[in-house]
Amino acid sequence: MDNSNIQDKPEDGFNSAIKWWERKRLWYNLITLVGGLLVVLLRGDVPNGISSYSDFYMILFWLFGANIFFTCGWGIEALSVYYLKTKYFGNGLRTLLFVLGSVFSFFWMFILTRSIQ
Numbered sequence: 001m002d003n004s005n006i007q008d009k010p011e012d013g014f015n016s017a018i019k020w021w022e023r024k025r026l027w028y029n030l031i032t033l034v035g036g037l038l039v040v041l042l043r044g045d046v047p048n049g050i051s052s053y054s055d056f057y058m059i060l061f062w063l064f065g066a067n068i069f070f071t072c073g074w075g076i077e078a079l080s081v082y083y084l085k086t087k088y089f090g091n092g093l094r095t096l097l098f099v100l101g102s103v104f105s106f107f108w109m110f111i112l113t114r115s116i117q
Helices: 010-042 053-070 072-084 091-115
Strands: none
Touching: 010 053, 010 072, 010 091, 053 072, 053 091, 072 091
16 A cells, blocks of 8 residues: 555644654754853852852753743644644754754843843
């Protein structure tokens, strides 16, 4: 039997969306981690670039929260398909959302950690 005429199930699009986003999660975490470490190391109150453990706990806490927001990438895509009846996002739009989210996270980490005394 020829399976070439069988259309992909909606679950296949959902699975490919999750796979695409999850393959980018490591890069996202690295970008966010580097942002946090730069802020901690560049703070004026850190002698010789050595910081207290509380700063690093703050970064880990932030990374946990940032990963929750990262999940919104494929979550928005799934909700858009389900409720707005759109097609699954292409790689171009996914990449744009990934870059914008990463830049936002980097600067948000910078703003938050700079404001904490």
